[in-house]
Amino acid sequence: GENLTLTELDRKWQAKWAETRPGRSATGDACAGQATSEPALTKETKYVLCMFPYPSGDLHLGHVRVYAIGDALSRAARMQGRDVLFPIGWDAFGLPAENAARDRGVHPGDWTNMNISQMKGQLKDLGIAFDWDYELATCKPDYYRWTQWLFLRLHRAGLAYQADATVNWDPVDETVLANEQVDGQGRSWRSGAVVEKRDLRQWFLNICAYQDDLVDGLDTLTEGWPELVRKAQRQWIGRSEGAHITFEMFRPDDSAATTDVTVFTTRPDTLSGASFVALSPQHPLSRQSAAQDVNLAIALESIAGAEGAEGVLLPIKARHPVTNEPLPVFAAAYVLSSYGEGAVMGVPAEDERDARFAEEHDLRVPEVDSTAIDADTLAKVCKPTKTYRLHDWLVSRQRGWGAPIPIVHCDSCGPVEVPESQLPVVRPFDQQEAKAWAEDVTCPSCGGTHARRDLDTLDTFVDSSWYFFRFCDAKNDQMAFDPAKVDHFMGERGVGLYIGGVEHAILHLLYSRFITRFLHSEGLVRCVEPFDTLLTQGMVLGKTFKETKSGRYLKPNEVDSVQEEDRIQVWEKMSKSKYNGVSPVDLLSTVGADVTRLGILFATAPEAELAWDDAALAGHTRWLKRVHTSIEALAKGDPDHRGSAAADAELKTFLHKTIMSVTDQVNTKFHLNVAIADLMKLSNALADFDTASHRLKVEVMNTLVRMLAPFAPHAAEEFWEMLTNGQQSSVHDQTWPKADAAIANAVTALNVVVQIRGKKKAVLTIPCEPEMPSQEALLEAAREAVRETLGEDVVRKEIVVFPRKDRCIINLVI
Ligand code: ANZ
Numbered sequence: 001g002e003n004l005t006l007t008e009l010d011r012k013w014q015a016k017w018a019e020t021r022p023g024r025s026a027t028g029d030a031c032a033g034q035a036t037s038e039p040a041l042t043k044e045t046k047y048v049l050c051m052f053p054y055p056s057g058d059l060h061l062g063h064v065r066v067y068a069i070g071d072a073l074s075r076a077a078r079m080q081g082r083d084v085l086f087p088i089g090w091d092a093f094g095l096p097a098e099n100a101a102r103d104r105g106v107h108p109g110d111w112t113n114m115n116i117s118q119m120k121g122q123l124k125d126l127g128i129a130f131d132w133d134y135e136l137a138t139c140k141p142d143y144y145r146w147t148q149w150l151f152l153r154l155h156r157a158g159l160a161y162q163a164d165a166t167v168n169w170d171p172v173d174e175t176v177l178a179n180e181q182v183d184g185q186g187r188s189w190r191s192g193a194v195v196e197k198r199d200l201r202q203w204f205l206n207i208c209a210y211q212d213d214l215v216d217g218l219d220t221l222t223e224g225w226p227e228l229v230r231k232a233q234r235q236w237i238g239r240s241e242g243a244h245i246t247f248e249m250f251r252p253d254d255s256a257a258t259t260d261v262t263v264f265t266t267r268p269d270t271l272s273g274a275s276f277v278a279l280s281p282q283h284p285l286s287r288q289s290a291a292q293d294v295n296l297a298i299a300l301e302s303i304a305g306a307e308g309a310e311g312v313l314l315p316i317k318a319r320h321p322v323t324n325e326p327l328p329v330f331a332a333a334y335v336l337s338s339y340g341e342g343a344v345m346g347v348p349a350e351d352e353r354d355a356r357f358a359e360e361h362d363l364r365v366p367e368v369d370s371t372a373i374d375a376d377t378l379a380k381v382c383k384p385t386k387t388y389r390l391h392d393w394l395v396s397r398q399r400g401w402g403a404p405i406p407i408v409h410c411d412s413c414g415p416v417e418v419p420e421s422q423l424p425v426v427r428p429f430d431q432q433e434a435k436a437w438a439e440d441v442t443c444p445s446c447g448g449t450h451a452r453r454d455l456d457t458l459d460t461f462v463d464s465s466w467y468f469f470r471f472c473d474a475k476n477d478q479m480a481f482d483p484a485k486v487d488h489f490m491g492e493r494g495v496g497l498y499i500g501g502v503e504h505a506i507l508h509l510l511y512s513r514f515i516t517r518f519l520h521s522e523g524l525v526r527c528v529e530p531f532d533t534l535l536t537q538g539m540v541l542g543k544t545f546k547e548t549k550s551g552r553y554l555k556p557n558e559v560d561s562v563q564e565e566d567r568i569q570v571w572e573k574m575s576k577s578k579y580n581g582v583s584p585v586d587l588l589s590t591v592g593a594d595v596t597r598l599g600i601l602f603a604t605a606p607e608a609e610l611a612w613d614d615a616a617l618a619g620h621t622r623w624l625k626r627v628h629t630s631i632e633a634l635a636k637g638d639p640d641h642r643g644s645a646a647a648d649a650e651l652k653t654f655l656h657k658t659i660m661s662v663t664d665q666v667n668t669k670f671h672l673n674v675a676i677a678d679l680m681k682l683s684n685a686l687a688d689f690d691t692a693s694h695r696l697k698v699e700v701m702n703t704l705v706r707m708l709a710p711f712a713p714h715a716a717e718e719f720w721e722m723l724t725n726g727q728q729s730s731v732h733d734q735t736w737p738k739a740d741a742a743i744a745n746a747v748t749a750l751n752v753v754v755q756i757r758g759k760k761k762a763v764l765t766i767p768c769e770p771e772m773p774s775q776e777a778l779l780e781a782a783r784e785a786v787r788e789t790l791g792e793d794v795v796r797k798e799i800v801v802f803p804r805k806d807r808c809i810i811n812l813v814i
């Protein structure tokens, strides 16, 4: 360990680890290419999973944060003797690869593979101890073959179906666009063409079949999931309890022609105050009215997309179901077509939006009279029901870089499943080639030769909705996963710890929960919820400079040229356009992996937003150097040196308190910043208790280094080698220290408060080691401490009380 820089340590130990693979323990061993060995039945498993990255090309600090957290927690679990699975893979399908393909003329697969190998190198440079044997990429046929299998299982269970859906169609590029790809003027971001709406036949997954389970299941996650995420899930599903009420509609000029319209209400008790009915502009009755009247059609067109009290009076009336009174009917902008029945009863006396609408359109505002309608009548009119905001999951994408939908369309048989034996269905990326490939295939059902393949691919959220199962058995080429292997790592409670960005709090988690419930109902997995504990890490913000007047972002080299009073410094999400980005690759080559990791982990708790400041790094470098120096000093010390018993006792207690706290943080609280602070304090304590015995100091250092290993794995390995003279295997193969509660809670010193007639005059600390001081010794010390205050006064009585084991109050009565 002579004079190596931290970056040299990274290289030294990474090269060693590549050979020795310390700390490896996961036993889904088929993945390691060995015959399944005896699973470690006695070992408790722990599955630590970080959300897998999109292979964009370079790591950013957000990646560093999530993987540094996962690495620390999984390393600590390994040292605690757990059978740990800590895998990594690539969420590798998606649009950026297609864009790169178009812009640079490369195949998206080549572009993706290049990025994967680059990011993989960076993750290794960072020293993250992933189980690389379990690596997967969703764009590889050996993975998406099973995504297709999953789709077929859903289809067979009646949970995948086709329906028409409106999409943005670019007539020049002949492609479908996502909403974000259409600008404010309704033009394609790429071709500039005016985007058209088209109805296409698309595949949906019937997630709504699980809507109640997905809401109710949240109650089983109160311990492990952040309240905010559960709330977001609940809101997204949007279960609302209320009633359906049916209104009879008629045309005043033709009272014989009636139809029924049902509204959804959460307040059936306000029916007596209903003074109008409002329909969404897309409601069949609104459309029907528009079809008969051009002016109405134009008026309807103009309110579509509005958000206020805009509305159009329709030439129909609604009959109040209790009073039979005729009520006006509107098509109103505020009524959503996709919620409830797309129709509301307007109760302006009770509902704010109805009130605004009534005011705008000069409508009556009748009071709600709870006695006007008796309970019996009301019950008869209202049908209790639940409504949900959740919609079925549209999974068809008109894209080339995704998992092809394994369906063949036959004129005689309709949509037919591609037999499992023919998976994977591999689609040529080139659109022209794909079109030819899709034509004239044999129908698996009737054998006809003019069937067509489905040209669409699956939403990439389908790929990521089941990858955590595949990780348990990533190389299986006979099935998506062996249920026994999934059971081994996930059991009844799912992934032990899932770490990722809060931006995935809704869709990814919801889809994964849905698919898990589906696979459970198919008898393939034992868990009903995929993620037992969820840790959502906060964003990493960069130091950002702006010119006050213009709000213009300043480049680093511009900052000094702008007067201090003319610029402000803020923390914002890192981005190229704000010149506030910090590249992990640069950090690795300057301060090294350990200091980068400490910088991220120590800055704040994992859930909090992190204001990244390079200035904090120097402190971490100094700390590691200090530990290094004290190990060198220990090596030179006299091994038989016996120190003061009092110092030994205090240092020992400090050590065990630290073990307790750090263990608690890595196992349950996850405030790794606190754990690191504890370790820093422990290394300071070594200096503070310099008079302690040499052997104890070595023991403290040995324990400190083992607890440092998850956070600064390279430095800890170097320190371990120094401490053990290279006589022991890797620090990452060592066991986690055990706290002795008796020592941690031992009383090593008494806190003595000396009072004169009940008033505090002095506070003393009196060591309890090597033995408890006698009462007489305590009194002696107390008298001595207040001798000057006492002066001539004579002490008449001495009262000694121990309110706590380590606290003593001595009251002197004069
Ligand atoms: C009468 C009423 C009186 C209502 C009252 C509320 C308060 P949540 O809780 O979000 O489910 N509503 C029903 N369908 C709608 C649609 N498609 N677009 C816009 N609003 C719609 O809201 C349910 C309430 O929202 C329903 O209850 C209905 O207004 C309105 F004092 O009916 B209520």
Ligand code: ZN
Residues within 6 Å of the ligand: 410, 411, 412, 413, 414, 416, 443, 444, 445, 446, 447, 448, 451
């Ligand atoms: Zn057929």
